[in-house]
Structure formats: structure tokens, C-alpha cells
Amino acid sequence: MATLTMREALNEAIGEEMRRDPTVFLIGEEVGHYQGPYKVTQGLIQEFGEWRVRDTPIAEEAIAGVAVGAAFVGMRPIAEMMTFNFSLLALDQIVNHAAKYRYMSGGQVRCPMVLRGPSGAAAQVAAQHSQAFESWFAHVPGLVVAMPSTPADAKGLLKSAIRDDNPVIFMENEVLYNLKGEVPEGDYTIPLGLGDVKRVGKDVTLVAWSRSVQRALEAADLLAANGIEAEVVDPRTLRPLDDELIFDSVRKTNRCVVIEEGWRYAGFGAEIADRVQRSCFDDLDAPILRVTAADVPMPYSKKLEKVFLPQPKQIVDAVHQVLYR
Amino acid sequence: MDRDEALALYRTMLLIRRFEERCAQLYVEGKIGGFLHLYIGQEAVAVGALSLLRPDDYFLTSYRDHGYALARGTDPRLLMAELCGKIGGISRGKGGSMHFYDVPLGNFGGDGIVGGHLPIAAGMGYSIRLRETDQVVLCFFGDGAVNEGAFHEALNVSALWGLPVVFVIENNRYGMGTSIDRASSVKDLYQRGSAYGMPRTDVDGMDLLAVRHALGEAIERARTEKRPTLLEAETYRYRGHSMSDPGKYRTREEVEEMMNQDPVLRFAKHVQQSHSVPETELAAMDKDAIARVDDAVRFAEESPWPNPETLFEDVYVRSPYITAGAADKEPAWRGSVAEDRVPEELPAWSSARVES
Numbered sequence: 001m002a003t004l005t006m007r008e009a010l011n012e013a014i015g016e017e018m019r020r021d022p023t024v025f026l027i028g029e030e031v032g033h034y035q036g037p038y039k040v041t042q043g044l045i046q047e048f049g050e051w052r053v054r055d056t057p058i059a060e061e062a063i064a065g066v067a068v069g070a071a072f073v074g075m076r077p078i079a080e081m082m083t084f085n086f087s088l089l090a091l092d093q094i095v096n097h098a099a100k101y102r103y104m105s106g107g108q109v110r111c112p113m114v115l116r117g118p119s120g121a122a123a124q125v126a127a128q129h130s131q132a133f134e135s136w137f138a139h140v141p142g143l144v145v146a147m148p149s150t151p152a153d154a155k156g157l158l159k160s161a162i163r164d165d166n167p168v169i170f171m172e173n174e175v176l177y178n179l180k181g182e183v184p185e186g187d188y189t190i191p192l193g194l195g196d197v198k199r200v201g202k203d204v205t206l207v208a209w210s211r212s213v214q215r216a217l218e219a220a221d222l223l224a225a226n227g228i229e230a231e232v233v234d235p236r237t238l239r240p241l242d243d244e245l246i247f248d249s250v251r252k253t254n255r256c257v258v259i260e261e262g263w264r265y266a267g268f269g270a271e272i273a274d275r276v277q278r279s280c281f282d283d284l285d286a287p288i289l290r291v292t293a294a295d296v297p298m299p300y301s302k303k304l305e306k307v308f309l310p311q312p313k314q315i316v317d318a319v320h321q322v323l324y325r
Numbered sequence: 326m327d328r329d330e331a332l333a334l335y336r337t338m339l340l341i342r343r344f345e346e347r348c349a350q351l352y353v354e355g356k357i358g359g360f361l362h363l364y365i366g367q368e369a370v371a372v373g374a375l376s377l378l379r380p381d382d383y384f385l386t387s388y389r390d391h392g393y394a395l396a397r398g399t400d401p402r403l404l405m406a407e408l409c410g411k412i413g414g415i416s417r418g419k420g421g422s423m424h425f426y427d428v429p430l431g432n433f434g435g436d437g438i439v440g441g442h443l444p445i446a447a448g449m450g451y452s453i454r455l456r457e458t459d460q461v462v463l464c465f466f467g468d469g470a471v472n473e474g475a476f477h478e479a480l481n482v483s484a485l486w487g488l489p490v491v492f493v494i495e496n497n498r499y500g501m502g503t504s505i506d507r508a509s510s511v512k513d514l515y516q517r518g519s520a521y522g523m524p525r526t527d528v529d530g531m532d533l534l535a536v537r538h539a540l541g542e543a544i545e546r547a548r549t550e551k552r553p554t555l556l557e558a559e560t561y562r563y564r565g566h567s568m569s570d571p572g573k574y575r576t577r578e579e580v581e582e583m584m585n586q587d588p589v590l591r592f593a594k595h596v597q598q599s600h601s602v603p604e605t606e607l608a609a610m611d612k613d614a615i616a617r618v619d620d621a622v623r624f625a626e627e628s629p630w631p632n633p634e635t636l637f638e639d640v641y642v643r644s645p646y647i648t649a650g651a652a653d654k655e656p657a658w659r660g661s662v663a664e665d666r667v668p669e670e671l672p673a674w675s676s677a678r679v680e681s
Contacts, residue, residue: 062478065444070452105426106417107639107666165642193651240651
């Protein structure tokens with residue numbers, strides 16, 4: 001095992017897949033000569049040249065659309081959104097084209113592409129640059145949505161996403177790019193749709209993905225100091241969802257708190273709560289609670305930003321609530 | 326163009342005209358639903374342009390898409406069954422009028438979002454550059470699409486990167502009920518190519534020979550020089566935007582004036598004069614076209630409705646990189662298969678047999 005940052009793990013995944021398969025190419029703003037806006041694609045243009053590492057104008061619909069068109073005729077494009085905030089400008093390509101051409105053509109077309117980039121809040125970049133849109137994409141049949149929380153998961157999931165024959169929305173997190181972790185050597189993949197227990201516990205199930213896994217683990221540490229053993233379940237992929245892993249945990253702990261960085265209103269956590277209450281109704285000893293971002297646009301001030309985002313302390317409070325303590 | 330080729334093109338124009346007329350009828354009878362956009366009046370563009378494509382080239386179209394599929398040689402029976410929402414349809418009854426695909430013939434479909442397929446055409450062009458083949462992409466869209474942001478983004482990157490795509494504006498003068506004058510700051514739409522340093526031209530889209538001439542140059546430029554072209558074909562749709570549109574925004578005189586330049590009649594004159602085809606032969610060809618459409622309707626009516634289980638098919642591709650345990654629980658994955666479907670040969674239940 002090597003210790004890598006998530007940035008390095010993602011870079012390795014892209015480089016290895018491009019070496020393995022000549023149909024894989026990268027396209028996005030500043031992915032080439034600038035070495036990536038967040039340096040995820042560092043060094044790739046030097047190795048693969050400008051046709052396989054394509055710098056684009058600031059034109060998100062063209063980036064996504066070119067990827068879709070190339071995917072329809074046998075390529076495996078990786079389209080980078082500088083951040084997923086800008087993916088709203090490409091939404092028509094993703095929702096109306098990448099996700100639907102197979103269906104509308106009665107199965108004649110496939111769209112093996114990855115749309116990746118950082119999502120969620122960074123630090124004090126305010127309302128238009130701090131959004132968590134996973135609920136939007138997970139809502140759309142035809143898409144796969146993956147959100148890694150560790151360097152090892154990032155590498156294994158991205159390699160699966162590139163090799164998979166469906167359009168995969170691969171949402172990274174800027175704050176996690178420097179997160180270090182052990183990454184297996186050499187070639188490995190992690191299947192999409194397979195969750196992972198990030199911490200074993202018996203008293204309560206915390207479901208979290210991406211950066212919220214860190215918050216859940218911090219909360220679990222705080223809870224452990226008070227003798228409460230929280231289990232942290234990371235689905236890693238929101239569509240398809242490994243809900244059985246969540247159910248197994250809830251059947252053991254009888255209590256569930258879902259943590260997400262998106263807005264509460266119609267957020268993905270509600271989908272999880274719905275599935276858990278339907279499948280584990282008799283196992284639950286308390287209502288399922290959700291810890292989410294505040295239901296307002298993200299403010300700039302760091303004091304307000306902290307109030308906006310879900311904090312470990314709120315998770316601890318929610319756990320106390322479901323344990324009636 | 327020799328006599329046989331001219332007659333083949335004429336036959337295709339007739340087939341489109343008769344097919345579309347029949348669609349209007351079936352729509353009124355309630356056998357075709359949804360949005361139905363007819364291509365009547367614009368036949369010279371699709372037939373002229375697609376007659377120049379190689380089998381390995383690609384094309385994409387807007388939602389007014391019946392003519393291209395017929396011009397490319399897709400069996401009208403599969404198209405009519407699609408329009409009737411039957412399982413025997415080219416897209417298994419999932420696309421309808423706006424979404425005719427025939428991927429083995431390079432037809433990547435009718436797109437229902439105005440301008441939405443232009444960046445995709447650029448992507449297909451990009452793949453051609455990556456693979457270093459000499460294929461080309463034809464991308465057809467209406468005058469309404471030039472005001473979409475996708476038009477700008479697609480044309481810019483196509484010119485910037487040298488993509489072998491021919492962008493064909495079929496200017497039928499109206500985006501739904503809004504005339505060009507009320508929608509575009511520049512009236513000569515092909516001039517928009519100048520913003521991208523792109524070769525550009527306009528052509529009489531009611532004249533099949535003119536369309537072929539202009540498209541021929543553009544396709545050659547794409548194939549050999551890897552340069553895109555913006556081509557404006559000035560044409561006209563005789564019917565409303567869709568079946569629900571009575572077309573009150575244009576005068577009867579205007580419609581009649583354009584119908585006097587009818588592309589099918591004009592090309593008929595050409596084949597009569599240049600290839601001395603007698604009137605009786607043309608009339609026989611028209612009868613054949615009507616018979617093929619009748620046959621297509623019979624096929625569509627005989628085709629079974631889709632089984633409810635097919636609702637869950639064709640959403641995803643079955644893949645070893647997705648955990649079956651999680652996916653199989655989800656309805657959208659239930660019917661997924663690893664392969665792409667190929668439009669079917671005529672199935673056993675069909676008794677329709679007419680040689681074309």
C-alpha cells in the first residue's frame with residue numbers, strides 16, 4: 001500500500017486507464033497546459049498530447065456534448081467540470097442526451113462517459129460555488145452517480161466509472177483533494193453500487209458520503225468518548241444504491257442518522273430515509289433523522305458558512321436524539 | 326448523376342412526401358400521438374444531402390426527422406410502427422416521431438431539444454480526429470437552433486479544433502410561429518459562420534441539385550481538410566410547425582408562392598428533361614411510393630404493442646463494473662442487457678411483403 005492524497009489517486013486512475021485503453025480521453029477547462037484547475041490532471045498532457053488531453057474554451061455545454069457525441073461512437077471520454085456548480089450549464093447534455101439516448105433509441109446507443117470534478121462547499125466561495133448537486137443527478141434514470149470519500153475509493157471507483165458503459169457522474173470534493181490514505185498498489189477497481197462500512201459500531205447507523213463521511217467519523221469519535229459506538233456506512237455510489245448494506249447496519253443498531261452536504265428539501269437523504277423506513281420499520285427504535293446543510297444559499301462569511309454546513313456537533317446531537325439521551 | 330441515381334433520388338422524395346401525408350392522416354385518426362412535425366416541402370435537403378454520405382459517415386437531426394431516416398434507407402415499416410408506438414418500431418416504441426434512430430446506418434437520431442445535438446455532432450467529429458479516419462458528420466437543424474447557446478459553443482469548438490462536421494441550417498423561415506425577422510439579428514443565417522472563421526454558404530433548399538452541389542463541397546472539405554462548414558438551405562415547410570399548428574402567422578400567398586417551387590415537382594422536371602423519363606414512369610413511381618406507405622401502415626397496425634416489461638429495458642447497459650446486487654433491485658436496471666440492440670429484421674408476425 002502506498003499513501004496518496006485523493007488528488008494523486010485520481011490522477012493515477014486517469015493515467016492508468018488512458019494507458020490501458022486508447023479510446024479514453026480527457027476534456028475540460030485547464031486540464032492540459034495549466035495541469036488541472038485543482039492539479040488532478042497534472043502531467044497528463046505531457047504524456048498523452050493535446051488530442052487526448054483537450055483544453056477547452058469556457059463552454060460547459062460543449063465539453064459535455066463533445067463527450068456525449070464521442071461516447072456514442074465508441075470513445076470513453078472523461079469530461080471534467082471545473083466544479084459541478086458549472087455543470088448546470090451542461091445539464092441539457094447530461095439529462096436530455098447522455099441519460100436518455102439509449103432509451104429513446106430503443107437500446108441502440110450507449111454513452112460510456114464520465115463527467116467528473118469537485119462538488120460541494122470549498123472555503124468561503126459563496127452561493128454560486130458551494131453547491132452539492134448529487135440529489136439532482138441521482139434523480140435521473142440513465143445516470144450512475146459516484147461520490148468517493150477516501151483516496152482508495154476514489155481510485156477504484158474512478159477506474160470502474162471509466163470502464164463502465166453508462167454515463168457516470170463522478171463527484172469529487174475540493175476539500176478532500178489533500179486527504180491522504182492508503183491506496184492499494186497496481187490495478188484494482190471498486191464496483192459501482194457497492195457501499196463500505198467506514199467504522200463499525202453497534203449503537204447507531206450514520207449514513208454519509210463524500211466529505212460528510214469525515215464529519216460522521218469525527219462525530220463517531222466524539223460519541224465514543226461517551227460510550228456510544230456509531231457505525232459509519234458510506235454507500236459510495238448514490239445510483240445504484242447499496243441499500244442492503246444500510247439495512248444490515250440499521251437492523252443491528254436500530255437507529256439511523258443520514259448526513260448530507262446538500263439542502264434538506266428534497267435531498268438524497270430523504271430517499272435513504274424512505275427506503276430504511278420501508279425495509280426496516282420493525283427494526284427502528286426511533287425516527288430517522290437527517291443532518292443537512294441549511295435550507296438557504298451558501299453565505300460568504302466564514303462564521304455563517306460554518307452554521308450553514310452540517311457539523312459533527314449536530315450529528316452528535318442527532319444521535320443523542322435517536323438514542324433518547 | 327446518371328439516370329438510375331436520379332430516379333432513385335426521385336423515388337425517395339416521393340416516398341417521404343407520401344409517408345408524411347399519411348402520417349397527418351393517421352394523426353387525425355388518433356393512431357399517431359404526441360408531437361408530429363412533418364417534413365413536407367423540405368424533401369430536397371435530406372435527400373440531396375444524404376445521397377452524398379458514405380455508409381460509415383454519421384448524421385444527426387432535429388425532431389422533424391422522418392425524411393432523413395427514409396432518405397438513408399431505413400425501412401418505412403419500422404418507422405411507421407414507431408410512430409404508432411408499437412414494439413416493431415425502430416426504437417421499440419420508445420422514441421416516437423421525434424426520435425428516429427438507425428445506428429447501423431449512422432443515424433444518431435432526432436433530437437427533441439432545439440440545438441441540443443450540435444455539441445454532440447462536434448463530439449462525433451472529435452472522435453473522428455482522435456481515430457484519424459476520414460469519416461464526416463452531417464448535423465441538420467432548423468433556423469430556430471441558431472439562437473441557442475449550444476449552436477455557438479458547438480460551432481466555436483468545431484472551427485477551433487478542425488472537426489469534420491457540416492452544420493446544415495434548414496431555414497424554413499419560422500421557429501414554430503416566430504419568423505426569422507423576429508428572432509435573428511442577422512437575416513442571412515449562414516453569415517453567422519463568419520463569427521467562427523468558418524466556411525459558409527447558402528443554397529436554394531428547394532432544389533435538390535443545388536443542395537447536392539453545395540453539400541458536396543462542404544463534405545469534401547470536412548473529409549479531406551478537416552474543416553467544418555455552416556451551410557444554410559433555404560426551404561419551407563408547407564404544414565404547420567406541428568399538427569396542432571394551423572399556421573396563422575403566415576399568409577396564404579406566401580405558402581402558395583413556396584409551393585410553386587415544390588422540390589419534388591422541380592426534380593421531376595429535371596429527370597424528365599435530363600434523363601428523358603416519361604410521365605407514365607413517374608406516375609408509376611408515385612403509385613409505388615403510396616403502396617410502400619400502405620404496406621408500412623399495415624405493418625404498423627399488425628405489430629404488437631410493447632409488453633409492459635419493456636418499460637424497464639434500454640435504460641442502462643449491463644456492465645461488470647456495476648454490482649448486480651444493488652442494480653438488480655432498481656427497476657431501471659432490471660431489463661438492462663450488455664449489448665446494443667440492432668433494429669430488427671421483419672419479424673414473423675408480419676405478413677406485409679412489398680418489394681421496393
